[in-house]
Amino acid sequence: MKVPEGLWACHYCRCVLCMANDDQGLSRCQHCTLKYHEICRPSLSNGRGNGAYCSETCKKSATATICQSKKVSAQLSDMIGITNHTEDGFSWALLKIQKDEPVSSQNSPDVLECNVKLAVALGVLNECFNPVKDRRTKIDMLHQAVYSLGSEFKRVSYEGFYTMVLEKNGEIISAALLRIHGTKVAEMPFAGTLPAYRKQGMMRRLVNAVEQVLASVQVEKLVIPAIAALVDTWKKSFSFKALDPELKEEIRRRSLVVITGTTLLQKPVVAAPPSPSSLHKQTEAAAAKSGAEPWWWKYTYGAPPLTDDERAFLETDTDTAPLVCSFTDLVTGKVSSLHKALCAGNSSPSVPCCSSGSPAAGPGSSGGARLSFVR
Numbered sequence: 001m002k003v004p005e006g007l008w009a010c011h012y013c014r015c016v017l018c019m020a021n022d023d024q025g026l027s028r029c030q031h032c033t034l035k036y037h038e039i040c041r042p043s044l045s046n047g048r049g050n051g052a053y054c055s056e057t058c059k060k061s062a063t064a065t066i067c068q069s070k071k072v073s074a075q076l077s078d079m080i081g082i083t084n085h086t087e088d089g090f091s092w093a094l095l096k097i098q099k100d101e102p103v104s105s106q107n108s109p110d111v112l113e114c115n116v117k118l119a120v121a122l123g124v125l126n127e128c129f130n131p132v133k134d135r136r137t138k139i140d141m142l143h144q145a146v147y148s149l150g151s152e153f154k155r156v157s158y159e160g161f162y163t164m165v166l167e168k169n170g171e172i173i174s175a176a177l178l179r180i181h182g183t184k185v186a187e188m189p190f191a192g193t194l195p196a197y198r199k200q201g202m203m204r205r206l207v208n209a210v211e212q213v214l215a216s217v218q219v220e221k222l223v224i225p226a227i228a229a230l231v232d233t234w235k236k237s238f239s240f241k242a243l244d245p246e247l248k249e250e251i252r253r254r255s256l257v258v259i260t261g262t263t264l265l266q267k268p269v270v271a272a273p274p275s276p277s278s279l280h281k282q283t284e285a286a287a288a289k290s291g292a293e294p295w296w297w298k299y300t301y302g303a304p305p306l307t308d309d310e311r312a313f314l315e316t317d318t319d320t321a322p323l324v325c326s327f328t329d330l331v332t333g334k335v336s337s338l339h340k341a342l343c344a345g346n347s348s349p350s351v352p353c354c355s356s357g358s359p360a361a362g363p364g365s366s367g368g369a370r371l372s373f374v375r
Helices: 056-077 109-128 141-146 203-215 228-238 245-252 276-290 308-315 327-332 337-345
Strands: 026-028 033-036 090-095 161-168 171-181 186-191 221-225 262-266
Touching: 026 161, 026 327, 090 109, 090 203, 109 161, 109 171, 109 186, 141 161, 141 171, 161 203, 171 203, 186 203, 186 245, 203 228, 221 228, 221 245, 221 337, 228 262
Parallel strands: 186 221
Antiparallel strands: 026 033, 090 161, 161 171, 171 186, 221 262
16 A cells, blocks of 8 residues: 655544544544544534534434334344245245343243354354454454444444345255345345355345345345455346445445455345235235135135136125126136126126225236136
């Protein structure tokens, strides 16, 4: 590193308000991390100070971030330790050490299982990476992050980290460390797969699970540090790209993990469409609220969404309104649209007029009869 000649002052070591070069009596803003003189800092309109922030803008931004982080943490707490199975025989889980909350006799087995998995996940990450030490403090970064250990110095504080694991037949084969900074950005500084399972799509499954979690709490961007040899892989195979200028400014105010020799990449988090099972739960909740559940609804679980014709046939009250066709005609396609026939030819409230916007009806569901619930 070349040192400039003559008189000069580091931009980060002088007052951000008066730009004075003296470094005496400077405080550090807890949001933007720049330094300032107490006497230079403006006060709020009510006469109160700004606390540990250089301006009212930084204080408001920090307060909003803290509120968002607390909301996100509350949402994620319901996911911790839950095993989520995938269609291809794998499963994933979001883990976090529970060191501050009292453990009751009812949930102690779950807490024990979560902590054991964290220890195994740490072993997986240690096998994937060389010993990762902070270049100044020499602390074990993987250990600090897995166990979400904090510090008085923000640069080496790993508080708030979650561990995402991918399992196959009860064995943890991939793991990633995840920390969420409000709803703007989340970081994933470490992610690895055991050598025996590499180049088999495990990392893609793990990243998909991470994105699913982030989408559930409405996080906008996922940021990773990539070594030079893997930058193209992350870009081509996982759709990451270089940081946008505005995101660089956002990251500068956050305490992201810094890894020497890496390039930061970003990826937008796309909200996943609701699954058939979630639609089923929504309809069940609506039915429970109204106090009645259709007799046929239990047969639709896990099946494709019903068409308008199928719903119209099943919801028709035969005691007050005769059917306009037989069950066989509907299955064989002799009736082009039972839904339209009922809506046009019957004004009785007992004959429902369902639309394609109903929770159980999907796009393009009006044509062709098929009995989804018996498949």
